[in-house]
Amino acid sequence: MEQHHREVTAPVPGEFVHRHDPADILPTGWTRSQENRYSVSARWPASHPFFSPAAEGRHDPVLVAETMRQATMLVAHAGFGVPVDDQFVMWDLYYTADPERLFLDGSSPEITADLFFPEYNGRPGRVRSLRVDIVLTRDGHRLSTGGGTIRCTSAPAYRRMRGERMAALDRPVPLIPAVAPHLVGREDAKDVVLGPGDRPDRWRLRVNTAHPTLFRRPNDHVPGMVLLEAARQAAMLATGSTGYLPTAVDLSFSRYAELDTPCWIEAEVVTAPGDPATTVRVTGQQEDLPVFVCTLSSPPREPAVAGPAAGSRPAR
Structure with a gap:
């Protein structure tokens, strides 16, 4: 046994x-x-x-x-x-x-x-x-x-690998303006991780190192969960829906996202013909180099049901 x-x-x-x-x-x-x-x-x-x-x-x-x-x-x-x-x-x-x-x-x-x-x-x-x-x-x-x-x-090997980038641990990061919170399903600007970009499908990563959840401890680079949240918020902006529900995610990284360099987030709706889910592909770049790519899919919204069952949860 x-x-x-x-x-x-x-x-x-x-x-x-x-x-x-x-x-x-x-x-x-x-x-x-x-x-x-x-x-x-x-x-x-x-x-x-x-x-x-x-x-x-x-x-x-x-x-x-x-x-x-x-x-x-x-x-x-x-x-x-x-x-x-x-x-x-x-x-x-x-x-x-x-x-x-x-x-x-x-x-x-x-x-x-x-x-x-x-x-x-x-x-x-x-x-x-x-x-x-x-x-x-x-x-x-x-x-x-x-x-x-x-x-x-290991901590010593990491310090050697990152070199002068470790100085970012103590360096303040300017907090850029946020996109309107209601556009990305948030009530408070502190939870918004995207700032305005230079075209409709592109935004700048907004780094708030004082955020109690996203920056849980001092860091010399942008944590991966921040980039996942950026992808989610970009998908909402790309689809125009704060009801976007990322029930499927595929996220991969190619390098660190540095704190002191603008990181640009781009989103494109790539839903396949006939697919009821809405799929968005989000990418991040710094200094014209790829940082991450994330594909998110949201299920179709349930239609409203007339009668007393309206708003009830489907049977399981």
Whole structure:
């Protein structure tokens, strides 16, 4: 019979998920079933200052990506022994979520993330890279499937690699004007990560290093989750809909996004003929060099239903 190793973590240390505010810490514990298989329990907040409820009474689907990120960090530190001062670089992240499992109407806030690491480069305490496949479940039903790749670098090696760029840790970044918050589904300009551009389908990345969620600690480059949020907001602008619900995301990075250089975000609707989902391709560039590319898809909006059932959730 397979042995299960249970690690009691109540609460999960913030340094294990790279968050300092307890309200931002999603995992509640973890279990190891095999050397390369783990299960992470998590709890989704009904409300959050940044991951606020999305259209039609659903959880923000970007919580899927954040849960994947935190679960992977937790296992890397607690399971594989990666030192907490190591640097993680996200190279790609992808997921497909079931929009029916995102509803807030009485479903359990408890989420289970099952992680499988098909291969990892390194030894316990000194892992160099991790590729992970992740399945999220809720109420016993599959919520999403996805995965990603991260690279781990020791603090001394990272400082050598980044060189003079490390000076950006203490250098203030001018905060440029924001696009109107209501255009990107936000109420407060502090949560807007795009500024006006020079044409309708192009915006400048807005870097707010004081943001308590997006910049969880001092950083010498723009975190990957900021770029995912930029892609989501650009998709809203490109489609003209704040109801855009990114239930499928495929994000990859080619280099660091630097803090002190304008990063330009472009978006194009690329929905295939006959596809009911709306797909947008978003790219980021700095100094004419590619930084990231992100493809997002949103399911079709549900038509209004006449009669007493209007606004009710579809049967499950």
